[in-house]
Amino acid sequence: MGSQGRRRRLRVVGALAGALVVSAAPAAGPAPIAGAAAAAPTATTLDDVQAQQWYLEPMQVEQMWKAGTGEGVKVAVIDSGVNADTPSLKGQVLVDEVPEAVGHRPTDDYTGLGTTMAELIAGTGAGGGIQGLAPGARIVPYRVELDTMRAGAEEKRKTPDLSEALTAAADTDVKIINMSLSSRWLTGNEEAAVEYAASKGKLLIASVGNDGGKEGEIGYPARDPYVVGVTASDSSGTVSKTASYGDHVDLAAPGDKIPRWCDADFAAYCAGDPDTRPAAALVSGAAALIWSAHPDWTVNQVTRALIDTAGRSWDKDNPSKYLGYGLIRPRKVLEDAGYDAGAADVDPLAKENGGDLLAASGAEAGDDTPSDGGQDTADSSVSAASTAPPPNHYDPLWLSLSAAATVIGLATTVIALLQLRRGRTAWQR
Numbered sequence: 001m002g003s004q005g006r007r008r009r010l011r012v013v014g015a016l017a018g019a020l021v022v023s024a025a026p027a028a029g030p031a032p033i034a035g036a037a038a039a040a041p042t043a044t045t046l047d048d049v050q051a052q053q054w055y056l057e058p059m060q061v062e063q064m065w066k067a068g069t070g071e072g073v074k075v076a077v078i079d080s081g082v083n084a085d086t087p088s089l090k091g092q093v094l095v096d097e098v099p100e101a102v103g104h105r106p107t108d109d110y111t112g113l114g115t116t117m118a119e120l121i122a123g124t125g126a127g128g129g130i131q132g133l134a135p136g137a138r139i140v141p142y143r144v145e146l147d148t149m150r151a152g153a154e155e156k157r158k159t160p161d162l163s164e165a166l167t168a169a170a171d172t173d174v175k176i177i178n179m180s181l182s183s184r185w186l187t188g189n190e191e192a193a194v195e196y197a198a199s200k201g202k203l204l205i206a207s208v209g210n211d212g213g214k215e216g217e218i219g220y221p222a223r224d225p226y227v228v229g230v231t232a233s234d235s236s237g238t239v240s241k242t243a244s245y246g247d248h249v250d251l252a253a254p255g256d257k258i259p260r261w262c263d264a265d266f267a268a269y270c271a272g273d274p275d276t277r278p279a280a281a282l283v284s285g286a287a288a289l290i291w292s293a294h295p296d297w298t299v300n301q302v303t304r305a306l307i308d309t310a311g312r313s314w315d316k317d318n319p320s321k322y323l324g325y326g327l328i329r330p331r332k333v334l335e336d337a338g339y340d341a342g343a344a345d346v347d348p349l350a351k352e353n354g355g356d357l358l359a360a361s362g363a364e365a366g367d368d369t370p371s372d373g374g375q376d377t378a379d380s381s382v383s384a385a386s387t388a389p390p391p392n393h394y395d396p397l398w399l400s401l402s403a404a405a406t407v408i409g410l411a412t413t414v415i416a417l418l419q420l421r422r423g424r425t426a427w428q429r
Contacts, residue, residue, distance in 0.1 A: 045268040046259055050131050052271065054235055055254035055282070060331050061133065067334035068293035070134025075121055075176045075284055076169040078162060079114030080148070081106055082141035083266060087127025088119045093139045099168040102160040106141040111148050112261035113277070114141065117180045120258070120281040121288065130259055130269070133285030136292060140174050146181065162221070163193040167389050170197035175291055175299075177202050178284040179227075180277035182209035182219035182244075191224060192390030198226035198353075201361035203299045205230060205284050207276035209244035216245045223248040225353045228303065231323060232256060232279040237311065239322040240274035249324040250349065251306060253286070255279035286330040293334055294341065298362035301341035304348040305333045 046052055074094065084093035084107045098106045109115045116130070118139045125131035142165040145156055160168070162179070169177050170193070177197060197204055206222040208229045222229035229248045232240040232255020239245070240256055258278040262270040272278065283306070290302050297305075307316075310326030319325050333339050345363035347353060 088129030
């Protein structure tokens with residue numbers, strides 16, 4: 001999530017190292033987004049996958065499903081592709097709803113990561129596969145080029161980048177766009193694509209990255225305004241040591257030892273290492289549960305519900321740079337029939353976002369009467385540029401300036417010894 005005040009918005013590209021390493025890109029073009037090889041799972045294969053999904057019982061999924069299972073909610077998964085033929089995803093993937101312009105081989109997952117994320121969100125658990133948090137939701141798959149894509153120039157040319165996929169998804173009826181990926185570089189027209197999707201009322205969710213052992217720098221798109229940045233916790237509610245940290249962390253979710261497909265052969269599941277990417281998928285699943293129970297809510301109300309009910313041991317007005325506003329507890333929303341989600345057209349993260357795109361999209365989704373709720377924003381209206389699809393192309397000048405800024409920033413940065421804050425909280429209670 002972008003920042004104002006505590007989270008001042010940064011336009012220069014920061015360094016991302018550690019588990020999600022991406023080598024510095026030359027000025028002539030961007031580096032691909034960090035993908036599945038980063039933060040790779042352990043070699044241990046799993047026989048009982050659902051028994052390893054330790055968070056399902058404490059989150060009380062059976063109880064939550066009485067209020068909603070995600071039905072009626074479509075989630076775009078922008079990743080390495082989604083294999084629609086795994087037992088857990090049979091009938092869950094809407095391949096025909098991928099826009100033709102970005103529809104190159106969307107079900108050909110070249111790492112297994114995209115399929116894992118889709119199963120964590122909406123898997124049925126059939127055949128002993130991963131049980132999704134919102135099995136009633138449906139997945140729309142978008143296959144983009146990550147740094148783990150091993151293909152020739154022609155195949156890469158046909159494969160859309162993140163900004164192209166994001167822009168296309170914004171023009172569909174998906175409510176949530178999940179991006180379990182991270183990069184040190186802005187790709188294509190990513191910032192414009194993010195703003196366009198926000199203006200369409202989409203809930204944008206991304207993992208913050210796995211650089212906690214070094215600089216901790218959060219990557220894109222999580223550090224973009226209007227994107228909810230998600231970190232990972234273990235079963236005690238402690239932030240993962242490998243998780244990136246800083247002023248762009250908004251929410252936390254389970255991300256330690258989460259099962260995943262071992263590789264693109266889809267022969268076995270492996271035990272995953274601590275990773276913020278599955279955590280982002282679980283936040284998407286939680287949002288789908290809430291939205292299915294409250295289909296008339298806007299992105300602002302769903303986001304506010306996630307923030308209000310998150311588990312934390314610190315003041316809500318002083319979010320942690322390790323766990324943000326806290327660990328998701330969607331059950332707290334679903335079990336409270338009288339929960340007030342607040343104004344439809346007031347962005348709960350307006351200060352962080354520094355604009356009113358989500359507020360305006362909420363107003364359009366509701367009635368034409370402005371809310372009485374106050375909002376501290378940098379702009380008073382949505383610009384025409386934000387509501388028009390951005391052109392999709394790489395800007396060599398921007399990339400050159402970004403690369404130069406990165407070099408300068410790295411040359412002048414003193415790396416402090418990380419004293420990892422153990423933000424324990426009873427998210428499962």
